[in-house]
Amino acid sequence: MRLILKLTVVAMALLTIASAIVHPYGAVKGTRSLAPLLTGAEANSDVARIFERSCENCHSDRTEWPWYSYVAPLSWMIENDVHRGRSHMNLSHWDAYTEEQKVELLTKIGVEVRNRRMPLPKYLQLHPQARLSNDDLARINVWVQSERRRLRASIQERPKTPAD
Numbered sequence: 001m002r003l004i005l006k007l008t009v010v011a012m013a014l015l016t017i018a019s020a021i022v023h024p025y026g027a028v029k030g031t032r033s034l035a036p037l038l039t040g041a042e043a044n045s046d047v048a049r050i051f052e053r054s055c056e057n058c059h060s061d062r063t064e065w066p067w068y069s070y071v072a073p074l075s076w077m078i079e080n081d082v083h084r085g086r087s088h089m090n091l092s093h094w095d096a097y098t099e100e101q102k103v104e105l106l107t108k109i110g111v112e113v114r115n116r117r118m119p120l121p122k123y124l125q126l127h128p129q130a131r132l133s134n135d136d137l138a139r140i141n142v143w144v145q146s147e148r149r150r151l152r153a154s155i156q157e158r159p160k161t162p163a164d
């Protein structure tokens, strides 16, 4: 019995150390910014709030890290999701995408939310408030279409360079 207790204590100590020093996906938690999402886009506050509520934890630098996100091995899974989420689309750096990239991301946003692939279903189990209502879905769809139209018009109006 005492051996089991000792082993448990040793295992917990090792996990604590691992949680602190092992970060297979880089310094994901170190990237932090409270800058607003979607800078440069024309989005009303309703739409912006949906992205803040349902997407920003994985798709921006405004991630909030609950206590369990510091405990290995869960911490590694969460850091992996945030790392992958940000690399596909980081709403904190919207203005760094080209207009063509934005158009493509908007199309993907539409597809992902319509098919209920985003927010990730496993995330919704722990964050039920992030679930998209039918109203949220409709708002995102309308916004995706109008923003895409605006960007396409702006791409068309761009003066042609010799490289085009």
Ligand code: HEC
Residues within 6 Å of the ligand: 051, 054, 055, 056, 057, 058, 059, 080, 081, 082, 084, 085, 088, 089, 105, 108, 109, 112, 113, 118, 119, 120, 123, 132
């Ligand atoms: C729990 C983290 C998490 C949340 C919350 C989340 N995503 Fe994602 N998202 C990911 C991950 C991880 C990927 C990469 C998926 C992959 O590699 O297949 C991704 C990929 C995407 C992509 C790119 C898909 C592609 O084909 O390239 C889009 C667009 C997207 N998410 C939109 C959203 C939107 C919109 C929301 C909010 C309504 C949202 N996500 C919420 C983790 C998340």
